[in-house]
Amino acid sequence: MAIRYPNGKKYVPTSANSTAKPSSMSFSNRGKTLEDELNDSNEYYNSRGIAVIHKKPVPIQIVNVRYPARSAAVITEAYFKTASTTDYNGIWQGKYVDFEAKETKNKTSFPLQNIHDHQVEHMSQIHAQGGIAFLIIRFSMLDRYFVLPFEKFIVKWTRMINGGRKSITLLEIEELSVELQPGYHPRLDYLRALPDIIEQLTVERTERQEP
């Protein structure tokens, strides 16, 4: 059972908020990272012709490459670069799909420091082009997964920009997201959340146009 803080009242120390790195393990899902789970799911979708969605490679700045005789080229000096987009994109039922996946060990809120400015800008651009942009958030200690549409996320991001809290509470995420029940085939059927999200957004757009 998650402890719920009053909205924006309680400071959550950032040391407890760090995103799980690929090397970290959770016993609740047998050591699989969210990335593993999504890769499995995408392979499932792909092999059945349901969608074509891939994780983008990690961006690297290559400085030095060695070419040993009769062997493959070896990169001997390189650095991690900050991603300029989200990690996942692809096509589902003719629609462009774009998302970022994040895990947190925090039990009560999702720290917004997990998301970079340029990723928000990227999702905003995707949204403007008519694509489906969202976050998949895993609370690893709770073993709970949420699909949070960009349109809901941006409201909380803007709150932070305007001086408000630097996280989204679990309670807010429960209200704004579609929760996923992890299964086996696929592990995380996140595409099932999209029709609900699309319908909801269509209703909201219509309401805005007809006040």
Add this chain to the structure above:
Amino acid sequence: MAIRYPNGKKYVPTSANSTAKPSSMSFSNRGKTLEDELNDSNEYYNSRGIAVIHKKPVPIQIVNVRYPARSAAVITEAYFKTASTTDYNGIWQGKYVDFEAKETKNKTSFPLQNIHDHQVEHMSQIHAQGGIAFLIIRFSMLDRYFVLPFEKFIVKWTRMINGGRKSITLLEIEELSVELQPGYHPRLDYLRALPDIIEQLTVERTERQEP
């Protein structure tokens, strides 16, 4: 003026067919590679809200990372991996767009060895999902650029699979592609080719459905 061989009759030695690597230079476009030109064009599209299209990072297998005190992590051993998808994708006018960009120094044909099996499979999956898949081919010695739709490309690829020629002749490419005239802003306005391609494919699909 390009020399045109009779279809499938003439063998073009593969040594002359190697794709230009990012380090190679062409004086015709002031040393810019096709990748540079496309990145510039994508930045133009992006900044004007015309489309959101990015090149994917080069896939790397990281073997060793060093963490010097007070400095950024250094990758000290890594290898290039074969890409499992095309290099570019994104969204334009609500549509999913996916393509591979290739240069050749060959003056008379485009060698199919430039394209990998899994890239063809990927484009085929994208096509099946209703996305727009194509190749951008640059004949660097001729300074000519073509947008070749996947639906046209696959016919020539299948010809090769069935024992036919291992390249697409320039003449064929002229017939099957939309040729691009390089400019300045953007350098390569490849999105302008897409309405023609979409219309042509719609006509062909309709004809197939109403024999």
